[in-house]
Amino acid sequence: xxxxxxxxxxxxLGAWGAAHADYALNMTPGVTEVSRDIYDLHMLxxxxxxxxxxxxxxxMIYSIMHHRKSKGVVPAQFHENTKLEIVWTVIPFLILLGxxxxxxxxxxxxxxxxxxxxxxxxxGYQWKWRYEYLDEGIDFFSTLDAKxxxxxxxxxxxxxxxxxxxxxxxxxxLVVPVNKxxxxxxxGADVIHSWWVPALGWKKxxxxxxxxxxxxxxxxxxxxxxxCAELCGRDHGFMPIVVIAKxxxxxxxxxxxQKAKAEVVKxxxxxxxxxxxxxxxxQEVYNANCAGCHQPNxxxxxxxxxxxxxxxxxxxxxxxHLNVVLKGKGDMMPAFEDSLNPADVAAVVTYxxxxxxxxxxxxxxPSEIKLQ
Amino acid sequence: MSSAVATHDxxxxxGPAKGILRWVFTTNHKDIGTLYMxxxxxxxxxxxxxxxxxxxxxxxxxxxFVDPMFFNQMTTLHALVMVFGAVMPAFAGLANWMIPIMxxxxxxxxxxxxxxxxxxxxxxxxxxxxxxxxxxxxPAAGWTLYPPLVLQGGAHLPFAIFSVHLLGISSIMAAxxxxxxxxxxxxxxxxxxxxxxxxxxxxxxxxxxxxVMPVFAGAVTMLLTDxxxxxxxFNAAGGGDPVLYQHLFWFFGHPEVYIMILPSFGVISxxxxxxxxxxxxxxxxxxxxxASIGFLSFIVWAHHQYTVGMPLAGELYFTYATMLIAxxxxxxxxxxxxxxWKGAMTFxxxxxxxxxxxxxFTMGGFTGLMMAISPxxxxxxxxxxxVAHFHYVLVPGAVFALFAATYYWLPKWTGYMYDERxxxxxxxxxxxxxxxxFFPQHFLGLAGMPRRIPDYATQFAEFNAWSSVGxxxxxxxxxxxxxxxxxxxRGGEKATDEVWEGAHEHGLEWTLPSPPPYHTWxxxxxIK
Numbered sequence: 001x002x003x004x005x006x007x008x009x010x011x012x013l014g015a016w017g018a019a020h021a022d023y024a025l026n027m028t029p030g031v032t033e034v035s036r037d038i039y040d041l042h043m044l045x046x047x048x049x050x051x052x053x054x055x056x057x058x059x060m061i062y063s064i065m066h067h068r069k070s071k072g073v074v075p076a077q078f079h080e081n082t083k084l085e086i087v088w089t090v091i092p093f094l095i096l097l098g099x100x101x102x103x104x105x106x107x108x109x110x111x112x113x114x115x116x117x118x119x120x121x122x123x124g125y126q127w128k129w130r131y132e133y134l135d136e137g138i139d140f141f142s143t144l145d146a147k148x149x150x151x152x153x154x155x156x157x158x159x160x161x162x163x164x165x166x167x168x169x170x171x172x173x174l175v176v177p178v179n180k181x182x183x184x185x186x187x188g189a190d191v192i193h194s195w196w197v198p199a200l201g202w203k204k205x206x207x208x209x210x211x212x213x214x215x216x217x218x219x220x221x222x223x224x225x226x227x228c229a230e231l232c233g234r235d236h237g238f239m240p241i242v243v244i245a246k247x248x249x250x251x252x253x254x255x256x257x258q259k260a261k262a263e264v265v266k267x268x269x270x271x272x273x274x275x276x277x278x279x280x281x282x283q284e285v286y287n288a289n290c291a292g293c294h295q296p297n298x299x300x301x302x303x304x305x306x307x308x309x310x311x312x313x314x315x316x317x318x319x320x321h322l323n324v325v326l327k328g329k330g331d332m333m334p335a336f337e338d339s340l341n342p343a344d345v346a347a348v349v350t351y352x353x354x355x356x357x358x359x360x361x362x363x364x365x366p367s368e369i370k371l372q
Numbered sequence: 373m374s375s376a377v378a379t380h381d382x383x384x385x386x387g388p389a390k391g392i393l394r395w396v397f398t399t400n401h402k403d404i405g406t407l408y409m410x411x412x413x414x415x416x417x418x419x420x421x422x423x424x425x426x427x428x429x430x431x432x433x434x435x436x437f438v439d440p441m442f443f444n445q446m447t448t449l450h451a452l453v454m455v456f457g458a459v460m461p462a463f464a465g466l467a468n469w470m471i472p473i474m475x476x477x478x479x480x481x482x483x484x485x486x487x488x489x490x491x492x493x494x495x496x497x498x499x500x501x502x503x504x505x506x507x508x509x510x511p512a513a514g515w516t517l518y519p520p521l522v523l524q525g526g527a528h529l530p531f532a533i534f535s536v537h538l539l540g541i542s543s544i545m546a547a548x549x550x551x552x553x554x555x556x557x558x559x560x561x562x563x564x565x566x567x568x569x570x571x572x573x574x575x576x577x578x579x580x581x582x583x584v585m586p587v588f589a590g591a592v593t594m595l596l597t598d599x600x601x602x603x604x605x606f607n608a609a610g611g612g613d614p615v616l617y618q619h620l621f622w623f624f625g626h627p628e629v630y631i632m633i634l635p636s637f638g639v640i641s642x643x644x645x646x647x648x649x650x651x652x653x654x655x656x657x658x659x660x661x662x663a664s665i666g667f668l669s670f671i672v673w674a675h676h677q678y679t680v681g682m683p684l685a686g687e688l689y690f691t692y693a694t695m696l697i698a699x700x701x702x703x704x705x706x707x708x709x710x711x712x713w714k715g716a717m718t719f720x721x722x723x724x725x726x727x728x729x730x731x732x733f734t735m736g737g738f739t740g741l742m743m744a745i746s747p748x749x750x751x752x753x754x755x756x757x758x759v760a761h762f763h764y765v766l767v768p769g770a771v772f773a774l775f776a777a778t779y780y781w782l783p784k785w786t787g788y789m790y791d792e793r794x795x796x797x798x799x800x801x802x803x804x805x806x807x808x809x810f811f812p813q814h815f816l817g818l819a820g821m822p823r824r825i826p827d828y829a830t831q832f833a834e835f836n837a838w839s840s841v842g843x844x845x846x847x848x849x850x851x852x853x854x855x856x857x858x859x860x861x862r863g864g865e866k867a868t869d870e871v872w873e874g875a876h877e878h879g880l881e882w883t884l885p886s887p888p889p890y891h892t893w894x895x896x897x898x899i900k
Contacts, residue, residue, distance in 0.1 A: 024831060027751055027818045034747075042748045049738035056734060059709050064727070069649070069716040076714040079651035088706045089699060096695045099745060104688060106747040111684045152435055152827055160433040160830055167433075167829045186681070191521040192614060194679060194754060198820045202750040205680045207615060208520060209608020212681030229679075229754035229822045231514045233521055234441045237825030303507040303526060304441055332524050 028198050031220045031245070035201025037106045045099055052095075110202060113215045116183030120174065124186075124193030124206035124228070126334055127235035127292060131174050134185075138258045141339045143288050144238045145169040152238060153296065168225040171288065173242035177251035181217045190334055191233060197226030197243050205230055218245040234304075235292045268343040269366045275350070278363055282351025285344045289336065290352075298356035305332065309356040318364060321349055326369075342366035387890045396491075399483035400890065401468045404490050406785075408465030409778075411493060413854065415457030416771075418501075420847050422450035427843035430836050435827050443826035444512030445504065451515030452532075455632065456539045457497050459766070462774050463635040464489075464546045467574050470781065471550060473881045473888060474568045476559025476897040481552040489545035496538035503528035514824060516625065517592065519606040519617050523599050530600070533592045540585040547578035547585075559880075561899030565656065568879055572659050573638030576666045580627045580634075583670070588624035591617055615680050622673035630669040633765060634662060636733075636773030637704060640726050643780050644708055646878045647723035648715025654707040661700035661707075668697045678746045679753050687746050694744035698737070705734055720872070721795035725776035728768055728803050736764030739814070754824075757817025763810045768803070775802070775853065782860050783867035787887040790860040794852055801849035809842030 029039040067073050123130040128143040144152075148167050151158035160166045176182055186195060188206040196203030200216045203226075218224075226241040246254060273281070287296060293305040300307035308314050313321050325345060328335035336345065343366040353360040388394045388403065395407060425446045429437050438446070468486065472479055480486045503510040508526015511517060522529065554567065554575045567575075594605040595617070604610025606617045637658075645652045652658065672694040678687060708730050717723070739761040743749045752758060775798075783789050812835035821832045828836065867886040875882040880897055 024819045025815045028820070038747050038751060041745060042742070042751070045742045045745060045748065049741065053734065053738060056705060056709060057731065060712065060727070060730065063709070063712040063715070064717065067648075067713065067715050067717055069718045073714075073716040075649040075716040077650065078714075079653050079655065079711075081654075081710075084710075085654055085657050085703065085707075089703055092699050092702045096698060100692055100695060103691060103745045103747055107684065107687060107691070110747055110750070111687075154435040154439055156434065160827075161833075165829070167827060191524070192518060196754075196822070198751060203679050203753060207608075207680065209612075209614065210681065226820070227822050227825070231444065231447075231518075231521065231824045233512070233524065234439075234444065236444070237440065237822070237827050301439065301441060303509065 030199045030201045031218050031222065031224065032199075032201050032216050033219070034106065034110045034216075035199060037109065038201050041102055041106055044102065048095060048099065110214075113183050113213045115181060116215060117180040118177075119183045119185060120176070121185040121187070122195050122206060124188045124190075124195065124232070124239075125339065126190050126233050127228070127239040128289075128339065129170075129174075129193075129195070129239065129241060130189075130339065131172075133255075136255055136258075138255065138262075140172050140258075142170045142172045142174065142242070144240060145171050146284075146287060148240075149238070149287065149291070165225065167238065168227070168240045168242070170240055170242045173223070173244045175244045175246060175251065175254050176218065177248050178218050178221050178245045180248075181215055183213055183215050185211050185213050187211045189338075192230050193228045193232045193239070194230035195226075195241060196229040197224050197241055199224040199226075200243070203229050218243075221245050221247055221250075238292070265341050265343065269341065269369075271343070272365055272367070273343070273346070275354075275363055278347045278350040279354060281343065282347035282349075283355070285340065285348040286351050286355075289340065290348065293332070298352075298358075308352050309358065311358075314352045314358050315360055318349075318353075318362060321353070322364065322369065325349055342369040345369045397487070399479070399487050401472050401480045401483070401486065402785075402888070402890070402892075404480075404486050405465045405467075405469030407490050408461045408468060408493075410465075411490075411497075412458050412462035412465060412774075413857075415453055415461070415497065417850065417854075419450050419453035419458055420850065422446045422453065424843060424847050426450065427840040429826055430828070431840040432837065433828055433830050433833050438826070440826040441509065441512060444514075444824070445510040447824050448511050448514055448517075449500070449504070452500060452536075453497070454766075455515065455628070456536075456543075457493075457500075459632045459770050459774070460543060461493060463574070463577075463632075463770075464543075466570075466635065466639070466774075466777055466781075467546070467550050469785065470881065471553055471571050471574065472557070473884065473892055474571055474879055475554060475557060475562055476880055476893050476899065477553060477557035478891065478893050480549050481557055482549045485545050486549055489542045489549065492538050492542040492545075496535045496542065499531055499538070500535040503531050506531070516618075516621055517595065518621070519595060519598065519614050522595060523606075530596060533596050536592050537589055540589045543581050544585050547581040550574050550578045551582075559893070559896040559899055565659070566899060568638075569641040569652065569655070569658055569662075570635065570638035573634045573641075573662050576662050577631050577634045580631050580666055580669065584624040584627045584631075587620055588628075591620035591624070594620075615677070618677050618680065619674065622676045623670075626673040626676065627666075627669040629762070629765070630665060632770045633733075634666065636729065636770050637662060639773045639777040639780075640708065640729050642879065643722050643726040643776055644711050644730075646780075646872050646875050647720060647726070648712050648717050649874050650711055650715040651877075652707070653710035653713075654703070657703055658707055661703045664700040665697060668693065668700070672697065675744060675746070675749070678749045691744060691746040695741065698741045698744070701737055705730060705737070718873075720779070721790075721792060721799055722776045722780035724796065724799045724803075725772050725779065728799070729772045729776060732764055732768030732772070732803075732806075736761055736769055739764065752817060754822055755817035756813040756821045756823060759823055760810050760813035760817060763813070767810065768806050772802075775799075778853075778857070780872075781881070782857065783871045784881055784884075784886050784888070786860045787867055787885075788860050788862075788864040789867050789871075790856050791864070794856045794859075798849060798852040798856060801852070802846060805842045805845035805849060807842070809839055809846050812836075812838050812842075 027042055029036050119134045121132040128141050130141050132139045147163050151160050151163045186204045186206045188208040193206045194203050204214045224243045228239040294300045294308045298308035313324050326337040346364045346366040350363040506527045511528050511532045513522035554571050597603040598605055604612040606612045606614045674690045675694045743752045816835050869885050870876050870882050
């Protein structure tokens with residue numbers, strides 16, 4: 001009942017763009033100048049369409065009510081009126097002109113990526129995003145968070161409504177400062193994805209072999225969520241985007257934390273792990289990176305994704321196994337040398353060789369992994 | 373020529389062959405029309421069942437029934453089956469049945485090719501469906517089959533592509549036949565500007581088909597060579613360009629959507645005058661508007677790709693060109709409304725579907741205009757707003773026009789009136805449920821739900837549930853349609869020649885007996 005009331009309220013008021021609660025019914029006005037311009041443009045065209053619609057439907061309804069045979073109407077026989085036909089060709093043309101002018105100015109603004117304060121490179125992978133801060137040297141991957149990932153499995157017993165921000169949370173969000181012009185560069189690593197955060201006002205395809213750009217100057221600190229918008233394979237529905245806009249000071253603090261984290265990863269690359277440590281870490285890495293295709297139980301999907309359980313790769317030579325994980329294989333198995341650090345690779349390979357009933361008993365240390 | 377036809381008739385005044393071979397070897401345009409439409413109806417139910425798999429999964433958040441990979445396969449096959457298996461063959465069937473009758477021709481111009489163009493179809497569709505049973509399953513890359521995604525995966529690719537080739541050959545042959553028939557076989561006195569609008573819209577459609585089908589065939593063949601022969605048309609690592617595929621695809625794909633809607637315009641332009649008891653308003657502007665839409669459809673393809681990173685000038689050009697399509701489309705809608713104005717309307721089932729067509733197609737047109745505006749489309753693109761838009765033009769658009777056409781001509785085809793009460797029930801159930809199905813999808817798209825996702829964030833739950841309920845009601849309502857058709861074929865109240873009051877003023881078909889004899893117009897009618 002509450003929903004219906006909200007819906008009716010939305011019909012009446014939502015279109016005015018007054019309340020924020022209308023997000024579920026209408027486009028978001030967003031948090032950048034361009035996104036607000038786009039929102040206004042959207043509302044302008046919507047209203048023009050509504051007015052034309054009321055006119056056309058009004059005439060139709062009048063005819064249907066009054067010009068019916070059961071009322072004893074004798075049909076008129078006119079079937080041509082050149083003047084009228086010219087009028088309804090020219091007037092719509094002028095209306096279109098009235099829409100094209102503001103549309104052009106918004107498009108010109110949206111395309112102007114010059115004079116940016118910082119640049120973030122976004123690369124689409126099946127099925128995660130890589131964010132590189134070109135000025136800071138920060139580089140990380142962002143995937144669906146573990147809770148959503150667990151709940152979204154076929155036949156999972158977790159109720160999606162109990163998961164906060166179901167399918168819209170990631171492990172590593174993109175963090176950016178407010179009131180800075182950020183230039184985004186987009187490219188794809190395997191197939192075409194599309195990076196879309198509605199609050200920023202645009203979406204951009206990430207295409208392998210091409211680099212395109214767009215920009216945003218976020219005006220309000222906050223968390224803004226989006227999703228991949230281009231069909232990119234099995235887990236297309238599961239590669240969300242989270243952008244956290246912070247004040248300049250908080251952002252600087254975050255940058256410092258990231259740099260400290262990078263040091264830890266560097267140290268891990270030379271550390272010697274125990275079997276238990278590798279297995280625990282390996283399970284985490286597996287669930288984040290491998291379970292999407294090979295399934296959490298390692299059984300794969302027959303005909304599409306091979307199983308890890310009993311697989312000749314996971315039970316064969318260690319070198320071959322590492323090679324497949326690092327370099328990928330065929331069309332479907334991506335190369336993980338970019339997205340995983342040596343400790344992750346060592347852990348996940350060890351995990352795959354000793355979990356799901358695979359009983360190799362061997363392990364590999366991060367120091368033995370050579371990344372490019 | 374006429375004397376040759378006369379002697380031919382003396383020796384072969386026969387009816388159809390007996391048994392199954394009648395349908396295998398037939399060159400009769402009515403038989404072939406029936407075959408096309410039967411296939412289309414079956415495929416409509418098959419494609420609809422696939423849609424119900426999709427809507428069942430989307431009923432509630434969380435994955436309940438199918439694997440995401442299978443969900444993607446359903447998305448692709450639903451689209452390909454509906455476009456190439458249901459809507460296009462249904463219109464081809466209407467064309468086969470009605471065009472010769474409407475223009476006073478004894479048959480289609482190339483009857484043997486006609487047989488072949490039909491019989492390619494079921495085999496192509498079986499080939500397509502067979503991919504479902506292959507290792508790795510059917511293609512799972514949307515109906516657009518974009519690389520590099522479509523190049524991943526199992527054995528389906530060559531089968532799907534050969535199927536597309538066959539479907540394309542079938543369509544091109546049907547198109548050639550229609551053009552030749554309409555240009556060469558009109559009865560004496562029927563000038564081009566006296567041709568019924570349904571024939572006009574089909575002629576323009578046929579030209580679109582011939583122009584774009586080879587482009588599509590070329591594009592998918594390039595996919596094939598990329599996959600199996602080491603070429604790099606669309607592989608960036610080899611110097612190719614994945615976006616090139618998109619340009620080729622949409623050069624086909626955009627006219628393709630008009631291929632699915634222009635014949636509907638023709639159908640509606642035949643039905644509204646009949647039930648308004650008035651001549652069609654603005655016949656010649658209807659012809660010019662259809663031709664303009666046909667032309668414009670070739671120069672706007674990249675409005676499907678505003679987000680790939682085109683140059684600004686390209687982006688603006690495609691915006692302006694796309695917006696222009698609203699002008700001729702508006703002319704058509706205004707003309708239909710003017711035809712109803714001051715008419716003496718009655719509301720039999722075909723008219724009900726025609727009115728619903730005008731109302732709901734116009735809504736699809738409005739959202740189409742909204743997404744022509746490139747900056748706004750950056751937000752709409754690849755969301756459920758798009759899904760709502762194209763389903764409004766394809767379901768209450770093309771499909772409703774097909775329903776309207778079926779009810780309009782069914783008494784002519786079978787010789788029996790259909791059950792008007794059931795027809796109206798079918799209409800009301802379909803119209804209410806189709807809006808419950810697709811209207812909420814506008815909100816979903818605007819609120820940020822991407823297309824083609826098997827699962828969604830919880831704030832989208834209510835509208836998806838409504839949409840799924842609408843889908844199931846709509847789907848099962850179609851069984852009424854099937855029943856009405858079967859019932860009318862089996863008998864009932866005899867239809868008069870005219871069928872609808874005063875219909876004889878609106879087309880040659882109403883001057884023939886219902887059903888028309890197996891060979892019609894052995895003597896050409898005279899057109900005043």
